[in-house]
Amino acid sequence: MGLSSGGSTLWKSQTELPTNQPLIWYKASFDAPAGDTPLSMDFTGMGKGEAWVNGQSIGRFWPTYTAPNSGCTDPCNYRGGYNANKCLKNCGKPSQLLYHVPRSWLKSSGNVLVLFEEMGGDPTKLSFATREIQSVCSRISEAHPLPIDMWASEDDARNKSGPTLSLECPHPNQVISSIKFASFGTPQGTCGSFIHGRCSSSNALSIVKKACIGSKSCSLGVSINVFGEPCKGVAKSLAVEASCT
Numbered sequence: 238m239g240l241s242s243g244g245s246t247l248w249k250s251q252t253e254l255p256t257n258q259p260l261i262w263y264k265a266s267f268d269a270p271a272g273d274t275p276l277s278m279d280f281t282g283m284g285k286g287e288a289w290v291n292g293q294s295i296g297r298f299w300p301t302y303t304a305p306n307s308g309c310t311d312p313c314n315y316r317g318g319y320n321a322n323k324c325l326k327n328c329g330k331p332s333q334l335l336y337h338v339p340r341s342w343l344k345s346s347g348n349v350l351v352l353f354e355e356m357g358g359d360p361t362k363l364s365f366a367t368r369e370i371q372s373v374c375s376r377i378s379e380a381h382p383l384p385i386d387m388w389a390s391e392d393d394a395r396n397k398s399g400p401t402l403s404l405e406c407p408h409p410n411q412v413i414s415s416i417k418f419a420s421f422g423t424p425q426g427t428c429g430s431f432i433h434g435r436c437s438s439s440n441a442l443s444i445v446k447k448a449c450i451g452s453k454s455c456s457l458g459v460s461i462n463v464f465g466e467p468c469k470g471v472a473k474s475l476a477v478e479a480s481c482t
Contacts, residue, residue, distance in 0.1 A: 243292070243349035256359040259284075263352040263360050269343040273408070275368040276343075277335040282362025289351040293342050300331040301356065335366060370407045372417065374428035376476040377402040377459045399460030406453050406481035413452055414482040419445040421464040424476035431476050436468035445477055 243264050255261060270276060278288065278295065285299040309328035352360060381400035406413060418424075421441040423434030441464050449455035457463060459475045467473070 243289075243351050254360055256361070257357040259355060259357045261354050261357075263350075263354065265350050265360075267348050267350060267365075268346040269340070269348060270365050270367055272367060273340065274370075276338045276340055277366050277368070278338055279334055279364045279366050280336060281334055281364070283352070283358035283360065284354055284356030286352060286354040286356070286358075288336070288353075289349075290338055290342055291344070291349055295336050295338055298333070298336060300334050301358075302332045304328050304330055304332065338365075370481065372429065372478055372480055373404050373406060373413075374431075374476075374478045375402050375404055376424070376431075376474055378472060378474040379459050379461075380472055381459070399458045399462070401456050402459055402475050402477060403456045404449060404454060404477060404479050408481070409453075411453065411481040413449045413455065413479045415480045416442060416446050416449060416477065417480055418476065418478040421459070421475045422467045422473050423471060424474060426476075428478060431478055436471055436473070438464040438467040440465060441475070445479075449477075449479060 248262075248264055254263065280288075280298040280300050282300075283298055284301050285297075287297045288295050304325075304327055306329040308322055308325045310324065311326075313324035315324055354360070377400050379399050383399070384401050404413065418431045419442040420431065420433050421438040422436035424431055424437070425434050426432050444464060445457060448457050457475065457477075459473075461473070464475070
């Protein structure tokens with residue numbers, strides 16, 4: 238019938254979209270959101286079904302499939318034996334709401350969205366979301382293996398630099414404009430919430446700034462030969478968070 242491509246003559250135009258009806262098709266046109274950042278569709282309000290953009294399926298959606306309401310713990314201690322109920326997250330939340338829409342599928346205007354809703358939902362709640370990446374992070378331990386291109390190297394200077402931490406801004410016109418965090422030692426936390434541990438090199442920030450600011454990408458060796466020895470007898474890591482503009 239050609240329903241998924243939007244080309245069928247069976248479509249019926251209505252001033253108000255029917256909602257909460259099972260086994261129903263919807264069709265709409267839209268303009269591509271401005272910019273070149275990654276794009277996704279938020280299926281909040283929908284039940285279960287499949288979606289097509291310009292005849293290309295972006296997959297099946299099922300936001301009414303939610304995780305159990307109980308069992309999550311925060312904070313969680315990951316130490317000890319593993320079991321399937323340990324350190325659960327996102328209790329009571331949908332398994333997935335955002336679905337990637339490749340920019341390569343879109344035109345600047347006149348794009349066709351087709352939905353097949355199986356359970357019943359409200360398509361008026363659909364929206365687009367863009368991903369603005371302004372920070373890039375990495376954390377590498379000196380215990381990590383060397384980059385593959387160094388495995389056969391006999392260059393002592395290269396091998397002494399240790400494993401490599403690499404950063405790269407995601408968009409062609411971006412460069413690393415500032416270093417939000419840098420620590421060589423025992424940093425804790427995750428991207429966006431790194432903190433210094435008990436042991437931290439005093440010159441890590443200045444070394445990272447010199448190597449990275451103004452460049453689209455940069456790489457640093459994770460080694461005491463680069464950052465000095467902040468604490469002997471302790472496995473050390475390099476954690477960096479940088480801003481891209």
